[in-house]
Amino acid sequence: MPIDYIPILAFLIFALMFAVGTIAMSSIVGTKKTTPEKMMPYECGVDPIGSARRRFPVKFFIIAVLFIIFDIEAVFLYPWAVIFKDLKVFGFIEMGIFILILFVGLIYAWKKGALEWE
Amino acid sequence: MTAFFFFPIAIVVLISASLVIFFRNPVHSALSLLLTFFSLAGLYILLNAQFVAAIQVIVYAGAIMVLFLFVIMLLNLDKVKKERERHPLQKAFGILIASLLLVVLGSVIASGILYGTKGIYTVEKVAAIGNTKAIAGLLFTDWILPFEITSILLLAAIVGAIVLSKKEL
Amino acid sequence: MVPISYYLILSAVLFTIGVIGVLVRRNAIIIFMCIELMLNAVNLSFVAISKHLDSLDGQIFVIFVMTVAAAEVAVGLAIIINLFRNKETINIDEVNIMKW
Numbered sequence: 001m002p003i004d005y006i007p008i009l010a011f012l013i014f015a016l017m018f019a020v021g022t023i024a025m026s027s028i029v030g031t032k033k034t035t036p037e038k039m040m041p042y043e044c045g046v047d048p049i050g051s052a053r054r055r056f057p058v059k060f061f062i063i064a065v066l067f068i069i070f071d072i073e074a075v076f077l078y079p080w081a082v083i084f085k086d087l088k089v090f091g092f093i094e095m096g097i098f099i100l101i102l103f104v105g106l107i108y109a110w111k112k113g114a115l116e117w118e
Numbered sequence: 119m120t121a122f123f124f125f126p127i128a129i130v131v132l133i134s135a136s137l138v139i140f141f142r143n144p145v146h147s148a149l150s151l152l153l154t155f156f157s158l159a160g161l162y163i164l165l166n167a168q169f170v171a172a173i174q175v176i177v178y179a180g181a182i183m184v185l186f187l188f189v190i191m192l193l194n195l196d197k198v199k200k201e202r203e204r205h206p207l208q209k210a211f212g213i214l215i216a217s218l219l220l221v222v223l224g225s226v227i228a229s230g231i232l233y234g235t236k237g238i239y240t241v242e243k244v245a246a247i248g249n250t251k252a253i254a255g256l257l258f259t260d261w262i263l264p265f266e267i268t269s270i271l272l273l274a275a276i277v278g279a280i281v282l283s284k285k286e287l
Numbered sequence: 288m289v290p291i292s293y294y295l296i297l298s299a300v301l302f303t304i305g306v307i308g309v310l311v312r313r314n315a316i317i318i319f320m321c322i323e324l325m326l327n328a329v330n331l332s333f334v335a336i337s338k339h340l341d342s343l344d345g346q347i348f349v350i351f352v353m354t355v356a357a358a359e360v361a362v363g364l365a366i367i368i369n370l371f372r373n374k375e376t377i378n379i380d381e382v383n384i385m386k387w
Contacts, residue, residue, distance in 0.1 A: 174353075
């Protein structure tokens with residue numbers, strides 16, 4: 001029932017108010033005297049070289065793709081786990097086929113070196 | 119009671135969805151789309167579809183948007199140059215055609231031809247079984263073939279994504 | 288109670304916003320986001336009609352739509368990355384030949 005989710009809504013509103021309130025308060029109350037040293041990522045330590053916005057290596061993309069695919073698998077596993085006892089062996093076999101086919105994909109990714117991170 | 123929540127959420131959905139196409143910076147568009155997805159999850163809860171709301175947050179807000187933001191950072195599109203128009207009337211025609219589509223969709227809804235045979239899963243019955251359990255009961259029996267084919271689709275997605283981006287691997 | 292037509296109108300407007308984005312914007316990634324927006328508009332219709340007809344088939348269909356969307360995003364963004372590697376642009380007006 002939707003009424004059960006009102007605490008979550010209250011939590012979201014509270015979190016939003018807290019985040020917005022903190023940023024707003026610090027920008028209203030705080031002083032703003034910027035010096036080049038203060039604007040650096042680290043006031044003491046190594047000076048940063050170049051821009052912080054560099055291109056990411058494409059490996060991150062492969063990992064994120066694999067994450068999405070197996071996230072979907074988890075989405076299917078969850079309702080299956082809820083009803084597993086009622087489905088008995090039939091449910092086990094159908095989920096076995098599903099996971100086996102996805103496992104082929106994992107092995108492919110492995111053989112292609114998509115999981116390597118030297 | 120639902121109406122009290124429906125209208126604020128609907129307004130948030132419409133504003134954040136419009137901002138997706140108005141922002142110049144792709145990162146801002148992506149964050150606005152994220153807000154749209156979260157608000158849609160709220161609408162699903164109002165519609166008594168708790169499981170769909172949960173996977174909306176997990177899959178769309180959690181996984182798909184992460185991939186979008188990754189690619190935006192991967193390509194370093196922060197300082198993308200202004201989109202220049204190849205055809206001067208492109209924008210006007212795009213909006214015209216889309217509003218015609220809205221007229222068609224609206225007239226279908228207004229004509230009230232939405233009908234269908236009522237199913238057996240009333241709100242009370244689903245609440246008694248549990249939303250996830252009711253969905254699972256159908257998904258793994260009546261919908262077993264689409265479910266198994268889904269795994270082949272995901273396999274194809276893995277292979278496709280790796281083949282397309284493996285040049286630097 | 289909110290009538291089902293409100294949800295359907297919201298879904299239609301959301302779909303139209305997606306169509307406007309696809310037709311007006313020239314940035315491939317934003318066009319892709321607008322396609323996701325259209326898929327979500329359809330999902331909203333599915334869930335609303337599923338409640339209206341006391342059936343769960345609409346919700347199950349939404350799960351499959353999300354699966355297809357995830358697969359589509361994985362492959363589509365890989366294509367965009369390849370596009371950027373080859374032409375250093377993701378403005379689709381500058382990408383108007385299939386091979387060269």
